[in-house]
Amino acid sequence: MFYMAIAAFKPTNATNSGEERFLVIRTTIHLQRLRLISRNWARVVPYFLFDSIRLQTRGMAHRLLDTWQGSILSSADSPLRYLSIEDLFGYSPADPEIHIPDSVMIQCALSIPMYTGAKIIHTFGINITSLSLIFGNCMMVSDDMIEAVKYIKCLDKLTLIRRYDWPRQLSTDSNSIAELLSVVPTLESLSVSLPYLEPHFLLDGSLPCLRHFWFEYFASSRYALSQIVRAASRTLNTIEYESEDPVTNRPAGILGESQFNLECRLFRSSALNEGNVVNLRGNVVKYDEASATWEVKLTTLLDIGNGVSHGAQEATSTPKPPATWPAGAPRRLQKNQETSSGVICPVQNTSIVQSCN
Known part of the structure; x- marks a missing residue:
């Protein structure tokens, strides 16, 4: 374990x-070697090795x-x-005319x-x-x-x-x-x-x-x-x-x-269209694309969205929080440093999450 x-x-x-996540190849090689330790290991290792292929x-x-x-x-x-x-x-x-x-x-x-x-x-x-x-x-x-x-x-x-x-x-x-x-x-x-x-x-x-x-x-x-x-x-x-x-x-x-x-509850993007966020409860952005621009955006959302309660910043290194955060901004700011995937809020209604290349 x-x-x-x-x-x-x-x-x-x-x-x-x-x-889903998959084991990288070098990890599977190490797992196969563990099967040589004993009969018990040989019986147990396949359950971890072949959980995903x-x-x-x-x-x-x-x-x-x-x-x-x-x-x-x-x-x-x-x-x-x-x-x-x-x-x-x-x-x-195929059509014979297709090259x-x-x-x-x-x-x-x-x-x-x-x-x-x-x-x-x-x-x-x-x-x-x-x-x-x-x-x-x-x-x-x-x-x-x-x-x-x-x-x-x-x-x-x-x-x-x-x-x-x-x-x-x-x-x-x-x-x-x-x-x-x-x-x-x-x-x-x-x-x-x-x-x-x-x-x-x-x-x-x-x-x-x-x-x-x-x-x-x-x-x-x-x-x-x-x-x-x-x-x-x-x-x-x-x-x-x-x-x-x-x-x-x-x-x-x-x-x-x-x-x-x-009902849109969470949005992940680098460009936000305010017309889509009437019921927005969360917004996820990359920190290097946020900064001062997103301070203005979040202030605007407070008037349009009537209650943006969560924000999330994705970063490759630990960023410092803004020195002056807009009054009444989201109550909780989450920093997601491990993955670039969207964060899904546990809500009953439908969420729409957009990823932009």
């Missing part, structure tokens, strides 16, 4: 409060299948809880095939609670992948990300994504970074328990993202999003009519 307390973890996405290459995926099939990792008592499969590639017939660059074909040869990812989930994933599927140059899931995800007993978190974007038409299938979301009724947290999602792609009855939604904004997926929010409006209590342009891509434009059913 002492070793795990000082072990090095790495977040996969510091701007998403729903993302991050597969980043085809070789890592094959080694997992070749080495650990038939072990405790593939049993009903599997300790695996968090699984991330990265650089997935699935193929669907596929050589760089794409080379990348596909090094990626983890969709059927391999499905086999890993079916073999080791019965007890996982968090699953990340990071697509290489595709945006689709196969039928056997959907069946494998259905096999999971208690999936709480799902992350779907398209890492590359060339060419658009190659292996892009919104319908398969919709089918995947329809077979995870217990899902409480969904994170997506998917361009070109078709409007109204979501199937009826999907995501009945969704409470947390993080997305990277793409104009091509605006209507699909809005549909997810509408479908889960009765259960959602936190929305986080990342956008390259915080001025143009505001919540009102992204969420459409759904904005009227939401």
